[in-house]
Amino acid sequence: MAKLGPYQVTGLDISKSFLRIASENAQKAGVRIEFRLGDAAHMPFPDESFDFVVCTAAFKNFTDPVGALNETYRVLRPGGKASIFDLRKDASREAIDAEVKGMKLSWLNTLLTKWTFRLMLLRSAYTREAVERVVAQSRFGSGEIRQEGVGFELRLVK
Numbered sequence: 001m002a003k004l005g006p007y008q009v010t011g012l013d014i015s016k017s018f019l020r021i022a023s024e025n026a027q028k029a030g031v032r033i034e035f036r037l038g039d040a041a042h043m044p045f046p047d048e049s050f051d052f053v054v055c056t057a058a059f060k061n062f063t064d065p066v067g068a069l070n071e072t073y074r075v076l077r078p079g080g081k082a083s084i085f086d087l088r089k090d091a092s093r094e095a096i097d098a099e100v101k102g103m104k105l106s107w108l109n110t111l112l113t114k115w116t117f118r119l120m121l122l123r124s125a126y127t128r129e130a131v132e133r134v135v136a137q138s139r140f141g142s143g144e145i146r147q148e149g150v151g152f153e154l155r156l157v158k
Helices: 016-027 067-076 095-101 108-126 128-137
Strands: 009-013 031-037 050-056 076-087 144-150 151-157
Touching: 009 016, 016 031, 050 067, 067 076, 067 128, 067 151, 076 108, 095 108, 128 144, 128 151
Parallel strands: 009 031, 050 076
Antiparallel strands: 076 151, 144 151
């Protein structure tokens, strides 16, 4: 995102290790990004700080998904948008195989990645109905869900 234009980009993660890795990657890519340590359900930002919020491959891991959505709503400016991308619980074996094949991994990493999808990640993933229930309980009230491959995108507008 930082390469797409003159945007101020801020990253948030609960993991110090992931923040360190992201900071190193941003430096190698030659982009300026501010990284902050924090919890998605208790973001360390003032109200109405952002025009756009993106969450990738983390929503299924949140202990308080409604709280995270409410915080996203809080930090968005009026008219601001959010996109949440994650794995969907009903991802088929064929879709998982195609996704992993596209990663062009070694045979061992292919096997381990498929195993991780099937036996670990799918367990915490959401069904479409579960996502709709969580969004309905949040300050957003509703959103648009698009499904493709192994994942979904939840689009929200404040």
